[in-house]
Amino acid sequence: MLRPNTTTLGVTVLPLPKMTKRKGENRTFRDRWETEYMFTYLKDRPVCLVCGANVSVPKEYNLRRHYETKHQDMYKDLDTTQRSQKVEEMKRGLVSQQNMFKKATAQNEAAVKASYIVAEEIGKSTRSFNEGEFIKKIMLKVCDQVCPEKKQAFSNVSLSRNTIAERICDLATNLHDQLMEKGKDFVSFSLAVDESTDASDTAQLSVFIRGVDSKMCVTEELLGFKSMHGTTTGTDIFEEVCKCVTEINLPWDKLVGLTTDGAPAMSGKKNGLVGRMREKMREENCAGELSVYHCIIHQESLCAKALKMEHVMTTVTQVVNFIRAKGLNHREFKSFLEEFGSEHTDVPYHTKVRWLSRGKVLNRFFELREEICQFLQSKGKDTAELQEQKFMCELAFLSDIASHLDALNLQLQGRGRIITEMYSSVKAFKAKLCLWENQLLQGNLGHFPCCQTINTQISTAVCAQFAEKLSVLGAEFNRRFGDFDGQKWRFELLSNPFAVDVEKAPTNIQMELIELQCDDTLKSKYDAVGAAQFPQHIPDTMPQLRTQAAQLLSMFGSTYLCEQLFSSMKMTKTSHRAHLTDEHLRSIMKVASAQSLSPDTDELASKKRCQVSGLNTPC
16 A cells, blocks of 8 residues: 555555544544445444454545445445445444353353452352352252252353362462552551461461551461471471562561460560560561560450469360260260259360360359269269269369450450450459459358359358459469560550650650640540540541551550461361362362452362363362
8 A cells, every 4th residue: 555645657646544543533534434334333443344354544545445345336326325224234234243242251250259259258168169169069959959040150150170170279379469469558557477287287377467557457368378388486386477468569667566376486575576576676687676475365364364273274174084085974964964854955165276165064064063973973983072062162163263354365366356355354354353352261252153153162261262362363464474564554555645645755756746635626536436446537647647557556465367277277187178278178178268358269160271170279
């Protein structure tokens, strides 16, 4: 084709008409092309309605040449009306053909998205990958009864073992990418680290992150779940935690807190995780100091050992094991309770790793004390110790105090707990201990229901002994929670900033704190939304207060999330799934623990071009 304004054999060739940029003329040209040359536009390219050919350069000469050389003889006898009707007919056929392909594409994407949704539910419930095939069988049978015309659409959903495994890995990757994207906005973050072993004796390290962005929104997710096949020293744990932080591109200067289970490999000041982390922050020239905490729930459980009443717990455990260890004894005991007309039908086991099992066992044992003694006597067992007045008093007291400790434990559990709220619960319990101690010295058993049941057997001297034990328990609470007491002023800054003594606050926040306390609007907002949501309403003109609030909101008070994850891991990697790969286990844990993030199944389905099916993936 000749270029515009060029000369051939002395003749100047004018440029061919092109598509004008004016909207009205565009429509005129297109209408004329449809009726005269049988071309229409498809995705901004002219397409021949007769043969479907594309024209790369949308010029009238190209369209006219294509029509005259290939289709003119076929349609030269049609008048204008017939030509217009023919063009409309061919356009309707083209649209129908396009819709057919779009419908097929939409059905395929819907089938892929459905497989991701099912895989996500399987991952959250920590079920086997084989469950996908079982679910598909059920769906098809239901479809036969409810909507048999849709059976093919359900059949297209791939839920084979390999597909579910692949989908869960995709979901975990998507969650990791979302967390990485959110991490770019974090102004501060903290880590909770704990380690346990799975069914194959492989050490599994869980690392949770809680980050706060500039809008004071909290993100609490699993950062890493690492399988450690070798040693689990402080250096090994530190290297794995460093990899987790590096993989997500988080700056070390924004790390403000670290919470562990208090094991030597974690809390060691030189070679432990804590010491290594602080050394790493010094190497990175981080200005802030790393706040390190021992899990509040773990410490609360350890405080109970200060009572020194293991002999009572040992006797109770031995009796319970005698009843439940042998099937015959267990069956006879349940039948005995049924014949006796007891309110309870059984007595539970005690497990040290279960935080609440001690209180449940003691209370149930105390309530069934008479039935248990009669059952043991029928078995020829000596029950002299169980019938002693001293033992019965100690059992009643231990049952009551264990119930109070369990109530505190429940208050400290849960996702999204703010460290200031947890510390407030501990402070309240310490105040209760002082109250109970004074009341016991006066012989008042108002807060000890089990002791009230046998109050005739509890003398003033016994009450004084129990009060002394409460005093020891209170001292143990003060000792173990000393690191939290040292941060009291920071906790008050978040829990009740309007009551903080300005003179005792750091110099860099004193001016902002005065402005905050004198602002009646902010005070009314604090009363309306509460301490947890109030930092979102602190104005940008108070950057130091916002920074302090973000740091406190990001801190973990316990390793509850890690413990919860390990419980899911025990249900996932059982003896029947011991060959589950590290990658698949990590992906399942990522999906199962997701809370503030959810996988983008639309994006994953749009990127998927095919569905893989197979039977060789470990279940």
